Amino acid sequence: MTSSTIPTSAAAPSEQATERPTLLSIRNVAKAFGRNVVLRNISLEIAEGEFLTILGESGSGKTTLLRIIAGFESATSGELWMGAERLGNQPPYRRRVNTVFQHYALFPHLTVEQNVAYGLRVAKRPEAEINQRVAESLDKVKMTAHAKTKPSKISGGQQQRVALARALVNRPRMLLLDEPLSALDANLRRQMQVELKSLQREVGIAFVFVTHDQEEAMVMSDRIALLRSGELEQVATPREIYSRPVTAYVAQFIGHTNLLEGSAQGGVVRCGTLSWPASLPDGPVLFSLRPEHVRLGGAAASGAVRARGRVLHQAFHGATELIRVQCAGGLVLVVRTASGSALQNEVELEFSASDAVLVRESPERI
Amino acid sequence: MFSRAYKTAVTVPPLAWVAVFLLVPYLLMFCYSFWAVSPAQTIVHAWNFANYEELLQKPVYWQTLLRSMWIAARVMLFSLLLGYPLAYFLSFYAGKRKDLLYQMVIIPLWVSYLVRAYAWKTILGADGVLNTSLQYAHLISHPLDFLLYSPFAVVLTLTHIYTPFAFLPIYAALEHIPRNLVEASHDLGATPAQTFWKVIFPLSIPGVLAGATFAFVLSLGDFLAPLLLGGPSGIMISNIVVSLFGAAYNWPLGAAISLAMLVLVVSLLYFSERLEKKWSFS
Numbered sequence: 001m002t003s004s005t006i007p008t009s010a011a012a013p014s015e016q017a018t019e020r021p022t023l024l025s026i027r028n029v030a031k032a033f034g035r036n037v038v039l040r041n042i043s044l045e046i047a048e049g050e051f052l053t054i055l056g057e058s059g060s061g062k063t064t065l066l067r068i069i070a071g072f073e074s075a076t077s078g079e080l081w082m083g084a085e086r087l088g089n090q091p092p093y094r095r096r097v098n099t100v101f102q103h104y105a106l107f108p109h110l111t112v113e114q115n116v117a118y119g120l121r122v123a124k125r126p127e128a129e130i131n132q133r134v135a136e137s138l139d140k141v142k143m144t145a146h147a148k149t150k151p152s153k154i155s156g157g158q159q160q161r162v163a164l165a166r167a168l169v170n171r172p173r174m175l176l177l178d179e180p181l182s183a184l185d186a187n188l189r190r191q192m193q194v195e196l197k198s199l200q201r202e203v204g205i206a207f208v209f210v211t212h213d214q215e216e217a218m219v220m221s222d223r224i225a226l227l228r229s230g231e232l233e234q235v236a237t238p239r240e241i242y243s244r245p246v247t248a249y250v251a252q253f254i255g256h257t258n259l260l261e262g263s264a265q266g267g268v269v270r271c272g273t274l275s276w277p278a279s280l281p282d283g284p285v286l287f288s289l290r291p292e293h294v295r296l297g298g299a300a301a302s303g304a305v306r307a308r309g310r311v312l313h314q315a316f317h318g319a320t321e322l323i324r325v326q327c328a329g330g331l332v333l334v335v336r337t338a339s340g341s342a343l344q345n346e347v348e349l350e351f352s353a354s355d356a357v358l359v360r361e362s363p364e365r366i
Numbered sequence: 367m368f369s370r371a372y373k374t375a376v377t378v379p380p381l382a383w384v385a386v387f388l389l390v391p392y393l394l395m396f397c398y399s400f401w402a403v404s405p406a407q408t409i410v411h412a413w414n415f416a417n418y419e420e421l422l423q424k425p426v427y428w429q430t431l432l433r434s435m436w437i438a439a440r441v442m443l444f445s446l447l448l449g450y451p452l453a454y455f456l457s458f459y460a461g462k463r464k465d466l467l468y469q470m471v472i473i474p475l476w477v478s479y480l481v482r483a484y485a486w487k488t489i490l491g492a493d494g495v496l497n498t499s500l501q502y503a504h505l506i507s508h509p510l511d512f513l514l515y516s517p518f519a520v521v522l523t524l525t526h527i528y529t530p531f532a533f534l535p536i537y538a539a540l541e542h543i544p545r546n547l548v549e550a551s552h553d554l555g556a557t558p559a560q561t562f563w564k565v566i567f568p569l570s571i572p573g574v575l576a577g578a579t580f581a582f583v584l585s586l587g588d589f590l591a592p593l594l595l596g597g598p599s600g601i602m603i604s605n606i607v608v609s610l611f612g613a614a615y616n617w618p619l620g621a622a623i624s625l626a627m628l629v630l631v632v633s634l635l636y637f638s639e640r641l642e643k644k645w646s647f648s
Binding site for chain 1: 547549556568
């Protein structure tokens, strides 16, 4: 895949990028450690005040990309521009970018307050200003009561807040967050997602958030940049990436989906026993169909694609259930229904042809 | 979980070892320090404080003790000044050569102490490597006589011998500093120098204290370096103890000096450990 085929890359800016001025521009960045290529041809624009999530599996290169932005690694090729300034080999301490580290990296020999004051102290700000800004910052993350405590004496969630305050007190132009919630338990994690998002709106600083958790990415981001084996697969808003995935990989990584493999011929698509009209050039095609777009029982909407099948499996997911149905010809479709619906062994299925999204094959990469 | 017999079997031998080889000898030393020597050169079991009085009153004893502490303090300082940069370089910048360089610091410890002390003798002596080279280069006309048989030679030799002992705990402390703290410091705008003084050095203090204690305590009790290279002006307290237990045949006074040193060293160890605890944050 080349960058020109990514719909929302620098070549075709997304809605956010046109609304807000670009803050950071990553141009054709690649990174290799020896022979091990970690990032390939990354082009990405990050707008002022944007919440951008870099999403990917472990080993996809997302942390490396973040470290290149922070200045801990230098790109093997490509350029990094912040406004009119080229970051190049500028060391991290000269960049107006701050990081919240995965395990917070709070200084164990300093109190919470001293940790937060660190950036201002090394910048030799006047003491009165330091005290005022540190107090404000601690107040913003509700950690004033623990100002004189050492980091080892506070909980993970509290350490998380201190790490945020320590970064934000410097008023960076961009905040980088490296899986900051991964060490927290599920409840606290959800709570921090909301807090983090509202904090970002309040301070208006661009957040670049790295995670492997697609749900987290969906909840928090203005845009998601999905990385796969060192290349950008798609960059789009959560809604767009969910409803219009460009590749089979994206469709599978974000939420559940049915991948329908078939072929187009003479204006008709055939996937197994299913078929519907579509104006596509002849040849093999691949569609993504979300389980919630498949309905059970013949509601008989006009123009719907219909099938019959046998229920294989029913998985309870709280408000909804995921049902695996085997249709004639061996095709298995996953259907999402409201919980508690009584099921026969044999069911009727239907979906609108317009809900089947044409996606590209994702070739295997090393 | 473990049977009583098993617990006895594993605890008794080490306890017996400590009792036989540590507690009993120290107890004997303690007793000796309160006994006396008769004019006929026999040890009299008459309890008294005369040995301790002599230790405090005769300048030769407390002055030698002070000089030994001064030598040990200099060895400690120079070992730290050499050991710290070495440990810092190895831990942060050596990269792939780290293991090799580490071994090169350790290998001299396998060479006999005596060999290393003698090596300095051949380097520093009047006909030694250093003096002959300097004379050959016409930088000096007569051999420099302060090089050998002086406190200088003792400090130099002990620094050479004990630098690895200062290096090791410092290196261990530096290796334990999470590297993301260094990155966090840079990220917050601190230059490498600021990062060193505000993060790396404070977190390495327990190692520095341990290294300093090693270098100081080991040099304070040393008697071979002053014997071989110290000359009359480089005598240390242990040389006096050796002669009191040997030729001078005054075991009670020797025991009193040894116990005084033991108290000094144990209190030093105690304070150093308290400081180390105060500065450790893991």
